[in-house]
Amino acid sequence: MKTFLGLLIGCVVLLTGFWAYQENYRTRQTISDLRSLQREIGALRGELAVLEVEWAYLNRPERLRALADLNFETLQLIPMRPEHFGVIDQIAFAPQLPMPEEGEGFEGLLDPAELLDPQLLPAGYEGGPLIDMADVVAPEPVPDAQDGQFP
Amino acid sequence: MFSDPNAPKAPEPRRPLRPLAAILRARERGENPDLIEKENLHARHERMRDAAQGRAESRLLVLGLFFVLAFGTVAVRMGSLASAPPAEPRLASGAVISGSRADITDREGRVLATNLETRALYAHPHEMVDIPRAARELARIFPEMDQERVEKRLLSGRKFIWLRKTLSPEQVQMVHEVGEPGLLFAARQMRVYPNGPLAAHILGGASFGDEGVRAAEVIGVAGVERAFDGQLRDPKHTGKPLALSIDVKVQATMREVLAGGMTMFDAKGASAVIMDVHTGEILAMSSLPDFDPNDRPPLPSSGDQADSPLFNRAVQGVYELGSVFKIFAMAQALEERLLLPQTMVNTTQPLTWGKFRIRDFKDYGPQLSAVDVIVKSSNTGTARVAQLIGAQRQKAFLGDLGFLEATPVELFEAPSGRPLLPKKWGEIQTMTISYGHGLSTSPLHLAAGYASLLNGGTKVTPTLLKQSGRQLGPRVVSQETSHAARDMLRQVVVRGTATFGEVPGYGVGGKTGTADKPKPNGGYYKKKVLATFASVYPAHDPKYAVVVTLDEGKTKILGKERRTAGWIAVPVAAELIRRTAPLLGVRPEIEPEVATELVQARR
Numbered sequence: 001m002k003t004f005l006g007l008l009i010g011c012v013v014l015l016t017g018f019w020a021y022q023e024n025y026r027t028r029q030t031i032s033d034l035r036s037l038q039r040e041i042g043a044l045r046g047e048l049a050v051l052e053v054e055w056a057y058l059n060r061p062e063r064l065r066a067l068a069d070l071n072f073e074t075l076q077l078i079p080m081r082p083e084h085f086g087v088i089d090q091i092a093f094a095p096q097l098p099m100p101e102e103g104e105g106f107e108g109l110l111d112p113a114e115l116l117d118p119q120l121l122p123a124g125y126e127g128g129p130l131i132d133m134a135d136v137v138a139p140e141p142v143p144d145a146q147d148g149q150f151p
Numbered sequence: 152m153f154s155d156p157n158a159p160k161a162p163e164p165r166r167p168l169r170p171l172a173a174i175l176r177a178r179e180r181g182e183n184p185d186l187i188e189k190e191n192l193h194a195r196h197e198r199m200r201d202a203a204q205g206r207a208e209s210r211l212l213v214l215g216l217f218f219v220l221a222f223g224t225v226a227v228r229m230g231s232l233a234s235a236p237p238a239e240p241r242l243a244s245g246a247v248i249s250g251s252r253a254d255i256t257d258r259e260g261r262v263l264a265t266n267l268e269t270r271a272l273y274a275h276p277h278e279m280v281d282i283p284r285a286a287r288e289l290a291r292i293f294p295e296m297d298q299e300r301v302e303k304r305l306l307s308g309r310k311f312i313w314l315r316k317t318l319s320p321e322q323v324q325m326v327h328e329v330g331e332p333g334l335l336f337a338a339r340q341m342r343v344y345p346n347g348p349l350a351a352h353i354l355g356g357a358s359f360g361d362e363g364v365r366a367a368e369v370i371g372v373a374g375v376e377r378a379f380d381g382q383l384r385d386p387k388h389t390g391k392p393l394a395l396s397i398d399v400k401v402q403a404t405m406r407e408v409l410a411g412g413m414t415m416f417d418a419k420g421a422s423a424v425i426m427d428v429h430t431g432e433i434l435a436m437s438s439l440p441d442f443d444p445n446d447r448p449p450l451p452s453s454g455d456q457a458d459s460p461l462f463n464r465a466v467q468g469v470y471e472l473g474s475v476f477k478i479f480a481m482a483q484a485l486e487e488r489l490l491l492p493q494t495m496v497n498t499t500q501p502l503t504w505g506k507f508r509i510r511d512f513k514d515y516g517p518q519l520s521a522v523d524v525i526v527k528s529s530n531t532g533t534a535r536v537a538q539l540i541g542a543q544r545q546k547a548f549l550g551d552l553g554f555l556e557a558t559p560v561e562l563f564e565a566p567s568g569r570p571l572l573p574k575k576w577g578e579i580q581t582m583t584i585s586y587g588h589g590l591s592t593s594p595l596h597l598a599a600g601y602a603s604l605l606n607g608g609t610k611v612t613p614t615l616l617k618q619s620g621r622q623l624g625p626r627v628v629s630q631e632t633s634h635a636a637r638d639m640l641r642q643v644v645v646r647g648t649a650t651f652g653e654v655p656g657y658g659v660g661g662k663t664g665t666a667d668k669p670k671p672n673g674g675y676y677k678k679k680v681l682a683t684f685a686s687v688y689p690a691h692d693p694k695y696a697v698v699v700t701l702d703e704g705k706t707k708i709l710g711k712e713r714r715t716a717g718w719i720a721v722p723v724a725a726e727l728i729r730r731t732a733p734l735l736g737v738r739p740e741i742e743p744e745v746a747t748e749l750v751q752a753r754r
Contacts, residue, residue, distance in 0.1 A: 034239065046268050056262040056345035061403030079404070079730055082656050082739040 168192055251340050252369050253383045254392035255354065255376070257399045258432075258617045262392075264354055264376065264444075266369070267343045270323050270336040272314040273364070276305045279333030288329040289314070292322060316359060317341050337364045342376075344444045350402055352438050352463040353395070353615060355563060356447040372447065373461070375615060377563035394617040396432035400734045401425060405435040408730055409699070412723030413439055416704035421723075422464035422594050423699045425731060428602035428687060429621035431611035433560070434695070434735065436595070438464040464700065466560060467568045469591040472700075473666030473716075475685040476587035477533045478636055481525055482604055483548045484536045486632040492522045492639065502531040504579050509534050512715075525639045526647035528663065530586045537585030542576045545584065551610065551627050552600045554592050561615045568593045587664055597685050598698040605640070605660075605687045605696070608633040641690035651721040652686060654728045656739020661686025661697075661724070663716035668703070679703050682716035684724040688732065691743055695735065699724040 057063075068077040168191045174184040255264040279285060282305045290298035293315060304312055317339060318326070326334055342357035355374020359367045370384075371377035375395065382388055405423055413421045422438040442448050442460040451459045457468060484490050495518045502509040511529050524532035537545060549555060557569040571591035573580040583589040595613055603610045603624070610624030628636075640660030644652045648663045664683040667675035683700045687693040704719040705712055713719070732739075 049265065050267060052262060053265055053267055053343055053345055056265070059261075060346045061349070061399060062347065065403075065407075080733040082654070082729060082733055084733060085738050 166191065166195070168195075251389065252342065252357075253385075253388045253390070255383075256392045256394050257397045257402075258394060258434075259398065260392075260394070261399045262345060263350060263395065263397070263399070264342060264344050264357075266340045269317045269319075269339045269341040271316050271339045271362070271367070272318055272326060273335055273337055274305060274312045274314055275310060275333045275335060276308075276312065277310055277333070279305065279331055281331070282306060285329060285331045285334065288331075289326075289334075292325045292329075313362070335364075337362075337367075339367055340369055342369050346399065346403075347445065348441045348443045349399065349406060350397055350436075351441040351444050352461075352465070353397060353436060353562070354444050356444040358447075371563075373564065374444075374562050378561050378565075395615050396427075396430075396434060396617050397436070397615070398434050398734070401731045402435040402437065404730045404734060405727060406437050406439070406441075408723065408727045409437050409439055412699075412701060412726070413704075416701055416706050416719050416723075418701040418704035418719070420458075420464055420702040421700065421704075422468065423697070423724075423727060424465050424595055424598040425727075426598045426602055426611075426613060426696045426698075428606035428611065428693045428696050430618040431599070431602065431614050431622050432618050433595075433598075433613055433615050435731070436465050438462070438466075438468075463562070463564055463568075464702070465594045466558065466562055467564050467593065469568060469571055469593050470681050470700070471588050471591050471666045471669065472594070472597055472681070472683050472685075473587040473664030474528045474530075474533075475597060475662045475664035475683050476590075477525055477528065477585065478640060478662050479549065479552065479600065479604065480533050480537045480540065480545070480585035481521060481639065482628055482632055482636045483540055483545065484521070485635050486628045487540070487544070489539045490521050490536070492520070492635055494521050495519070496521055496524050496529075496532040497535055498524065498529045498532040500531060502534055502582075504582065507579055509582065522639050522642055525662065526642050528643075528648050533585045534582035537581045538578065540581070540585075542578060542581040545581050546576055548627075549584075549590070551625075552603050553610070553612070554590065554596055554600060558593065558595050558599065558613055560595060560613045568595070570596065587666060594683070594698045594700045597683070598696045601685050601687055601698070602693075602696040603627050605633055605637050605693045637687070637690050637693065640687065644686075644690075648715075648717045649684060649686075649721045651717065652684065652725045652728075654688070654725050654732070656741075657728055657732055657737065658689040658691055658742045659686050659725070659728055660688065660690030660693075661721075663721060665715045665717075678714070680714045682714065682719040684716055684720035686724060686728075688728055689737070689740070689742070694737060695732075697724055697728055699727060 068075060071077075168188045169184065170187075170191075173187050177184045177187060251266045254262055254266075257263055274285075276282065283302055286298050286302035286305060289301055290296045296314075301314070314334075318336070323336060326336075339359075344351075344354060344356075353374055355371060355376040357369050357371050357376050360370040361368045368384075371380040375393070376383070379393060383393060405425065409421045409423050412418070420439060423436070424433060425435045426433050440460045448460060450456075450461065456462055457464075462468065485492070490496070497517065498511065498515050498519050499517050500510055500514050509530050511527075511531055515523075515527050515529055515532075519527060519529055519532055521532075521536070523529075524536070540548075546555070554570055555572060557566045559565065570593075573584070573589050576584075580589050599611060599613045602613075604627065607630055608626055608628040609622070610627050611622045612624065637660055640662055641658065642660075643649050643662055644659050649661055652659050652661055661684055664681075664685070666681045666683070667677075668679040668681055669675055681700060681702055682704055683698065685696070685698045687696045699720045701719050701723065705714050706718060707713070708718060
């Protein structure tokens with residue numbers, strides 16, 4: 001009985017010692033992971049700071065104005081003026097589109113010629129769908145990589 | 152043996168091993184006396200053993216208790232650690248990540264000043280392999296370095312030499328490529344102002360303080376950077392940017408408009424301030440010419456400081472601002488019930504006081520109503536009103552508006568913008584000060600004065616920090632006086648000297664001021680003037696005060712050279728309002744039918 005108890009206690013001590021040892025090493029590992037993570041955070045923060053500076057630098061009013069002037073033909077941006085304030089009455093209602101009847105689809109109602117700006121339509125367009133599904137060709141499938149080599 | 156344990160323990164008398172009586176008795180009986188000795192010896196050993204056992208038991212008990220306590224402590228500690236929520240240990244590297252100078256942002260959080268990691272270059276000449284080659288390479292990489300001078304410094308025998316304060320990543324790479332082991336880099340944080348000269352005078356600038364290999368102190372040298380240096384450097388505030396009241400959009404527009412006006416009117420300098428009349432926040436403040444705080448020029452060693460780009464005309468520059476002051480005299484007269492807006496004021500020319508003669512720009516006839524004195528900007532009329540007020544009360548009133556001391560704005564330079572008061576504030580000084588001569592103040596003083604007078608009559612202190620609500624300053628004038636003053640200023644724009652200041656929808660009200668510039672050694676220049684326009688808009692419910700000043704501006708219109716503020720400062724201010732009011736979110740609106748005493752009285 002005594003030897004059994006002694007053996008048991010010995011085993012328990014051995015096991016707890018093993019567990020404590022492992023715990024110790026795991027903690028050290030975590031701390032070293034943490035240190036490298038924090039170093040990474042520091043580096044990323046540095047990068048973020050650089051990006052923020054760059055963002056602020058690229059968005060400085062002087063440059064934005066120069067860009068707006070450069071792209072005036074497409075954007076037509078001008079400095080804000082008091083006349084740009086509108087009142088709600090100046091906004092037109094959206095054009096009323098006819099609603100489909102019960103059981104009828106939208107197909108017959110949507111004529112691109114009515115909805116689109118005529119200038120955007122191809123020359124010689126005379127109504128009907130703009131894309132003929134028969135003309136649409138499915139893209140060729142990309143050949144699979146074989147034996148790690150692309151054909 | 153079983154005596155009272157509490158009794159003081161007297162040392163037991165040592166019992167003899169061979170008591171003579173017992174031995175004699177044993178001898179008589181023919182017994183062996185040695186047996187007695189043995190028996191006694193045995194008894195003595197028994198006693199000794201008992202005592203040792205007792206002592207050992209108590210010691211064991213104490214030792215056992217000690218172990219129980221020690222392991223108990225360990226167990227409790229482990230239990231508490233196991234049950235506590237896991238926390239990240241504080242490592243020393245955490246301090247390296249932060250600990251830099253706090254950012255400065257505008258009121259919307261756009262960055263005005265921030266930090267950038269950079270490297271400084273230093274040399275250990277004793278570790279260098281080929282000094283002449285290194286000097287040649289350095290001179291090639293950095294054009295400002297002189298090869299011979301660098302070589303001489305490196306060969307001077309010192310063990311540590313700073314070569315350059317900041318390097319771009321490309322330059323660092325190029326220095327690496329030189330391959331010289333004695334050229335080393337030090338970590339640095341550099342202050343950058345991404346907007347360049349946009350708010351140069353407000354931000355000021357920064358430079359390096361104590362320099363080390365690991366880090367260098369960044370210290371503010373002027374402006375907000377210096378005024379808040381302690382707070383910006385405080386590790387407690389890292390990550391919490393300092394939010395200014397400036398709006399970058401408005402500031403950029405102001406700088407553009409002001410620069411345009413300065414070129415158009417051929418002015419030597421210009422400044423402008425836009426201020427919220429209720430909160431005292433400065434939304435934009437410019438002084439031209441300006442500089443780039445990223446590359447702050449050195450202080451001028453000769454010549455007039457006021458001509459340096461570093462000089463902030465809006466805060467440091469104190470000038471006699473001219474007729475813009477008339478409204479203060481008139482408001483005070485209204486407040487003290489000395490007159491009503493429609494009261495007629497004597498404007499006969501000239502007004503003679505001792506050897507002084509006061510004249511108007513042109514003769515407006517023998518009398519004008521108080522409103523028209525402001526509208527036509529009559530010096531004689533205002534001077535006569537000031538005579539009614541008197542020196543003492545005028546000084547007290549201007550003091551209430553903050554004109555007698557430097558503005559408390561949060562700039563390092565602010566205390567240097569101290570107003571120049573007359574040595575003696577007598578009657579003639581009262582008269583000249585009433586139309587803006589004899590008292591020199593900064594444009595910012597003027598903006599704060601207009602804001603205080605016209606916001607309903609409570610004092611506002613100008614501030615550069617973002618505020619959360621309106622200031623509740625002491626009352627300077629009554630609501631009615633404030634209303635009457637607004638209406639007078641509106642009339643100046645509608646039919647007076649500032650008709651160019653009309654911006655449809657914003658109901659601008661303001662006063663022009665054209666002041667002859669004083670010569671450094673007494674007297675005034677004939678053809679050098681400072682043109683000022685101080686205004687608020689919308690006049691029926693003021694939101695913003697705008698002050699524009701152009702130094703020595705002139706233009707030729709209709710074949711005549713014009714220098715007065717109505718031709719110079721007013722158009723610039725009008726354009727400024729037209730451009731910035733939409734940015735500030737002020738909708739143009741039709742002026743409400745004016746229903747104040749002024750108009751009612753006129754009807």
